[in-house]
Amino acid sequence: TTHYLFIVVVAVNSTLLTINAGDYIFYTDWAWTSFVVFSISQSTMLAVGAIYYMLFTGVPGTATYYATIMTIYTWVAKGAWFALGYPYDFIAVPVWIPSAMLLDLTYWATRRNKHAAILIGGTLIGLSLPMFNMINLLLVRGPLEVAFKYPRPTLPPYMTPIEPQVGKFYNSPVALGAGAGAVLTVPIAALGAKLNT
Secondary structure (H helix, E strand, C coil), X not given: CHHHHHHHHHHHHHHHHHHHCCCCCEXXXXXXXXXXXXXXXXXXXXXXXXXXXXXXXCCCCHHHHHHHHHXXXXXXHHHHHHHCCXXXXXXXXXXXXXXXXXXXXXXXXXXXXXXXXXXXXXHHHHHHHHHHHHHHHHCCCCHHHHHHHCCCCCCCHHHCCCCCCCCCCCCCHHHHHHHHXXXXXXXHHHXXXXXXX
């Protein structure tokens, strides 16, 4: 149980960490211009995190579990942006699960060979994730219209056609505290489990 709790916490924080590695959520105004950066950062984040925890547990399926947590957490973020007044199509949630399933399938098909999982599974993630997310982007309705009406709140002033009044909370001490608290739950949970045994 502690192992899977650890995976949940790290998957949630991995989702937050990708903000600094590219668009962790597809903002429609940057969706096409940052697609390469997004693909590299997301493929790396999924491959490193999912492979690490899949080998940590030794159970095929852990990678999909990891990707599912990231997906759920991102949909929660999408809902939060929607609640702040942004349109539903302003954010397109990245597609991690199919690529993670390919990684799990590789691990299972090679009889839990960790080297094959890293080489073959990692390659499959790198090849499939951009493809799945390109399909995802094609489903966004009127990206340019949304981009100019609801610009990304972290854009510099000279690139912001309309100044939004919501969504400026990335540099919040509250967000930093929440992240630190989430990270601290891992050793606390491990300590609690140790005390109970």
